[in-house]
Amino acid sequence: MLPNISLTRLNGETEQMSDYAGKVLLIVNVASRCGFTNQYAGLQNIYAQFQDRGFEVLGFPCNQFGGQEPGSATEIEQFCSTRYQTTFPLFEKTDVNGENAHPLYKYIKHAAPGILGTEAIKWNFTKFLVDRQGQVVRRYGSADDPASIAGDIQKILQSPE
Incomplete structure (x- = not known):
């Protein structure tokens, strides 16, 4: 079970993971200058599709991969809201690997390792x-x-609590 970790939104407001208790979550490290940046649109689409059923997308801007998220919190928020009309929660710039990795990322990487058991993102x-x-x-x-994840989200939302 996800630990109750403190989170800070782009606007500086603090939340707890427990604020999302009982919801289905898609946790994503995002970037504004990545070849996959257009996935913001898809993330917003599945968020809009399932939000009223207890689904949240949690976006964590990350600058650890090719310096693809160099902007300030204000720049990131403006980019996401004007270019992709995002309404899902975005949090402060976060390290996902290394000794300064956010505690949430340390936990989820260990809980769901990647190919060949590697935890690194x-x-x-x-x-x-x-x-x-x-x-x-x-x-x-x-x-x-x-969009390819929508079926998995649907199954989890339909399963008994």
Whole structure:
């Protein structure tokens, strides 16, 4: 089960993971200058499709891969809201690998390792699907389009709590 970790939104407001208890989550490290940046549109689409059923996309901007998220919190928020009309929660710029990796990422990488058991995240737009009980169900790679995950989200939302 996801630990109750403190999170900070792009606007500086603090939340807790427990604020998302009982929801199905898709946790994604995002970037504004990545070859996969257009996935913001797909993330927004699945968020809009399932939000009213207890689904949240949690976006964590990350500058660890090729310096693809160099902007300030304000720049990131403006880019996402004007270019992709995002309404899902975006959090402060986050390290997902290394000794300064955010505690949430340390947990989810361990719970759902990648190919050959590696925990390291290889690139931006790696996605982790979490069920209502806080269990990490699956890890998806950068190339996995958000629309291709919709069926898995649907199944979890339909399963009994």
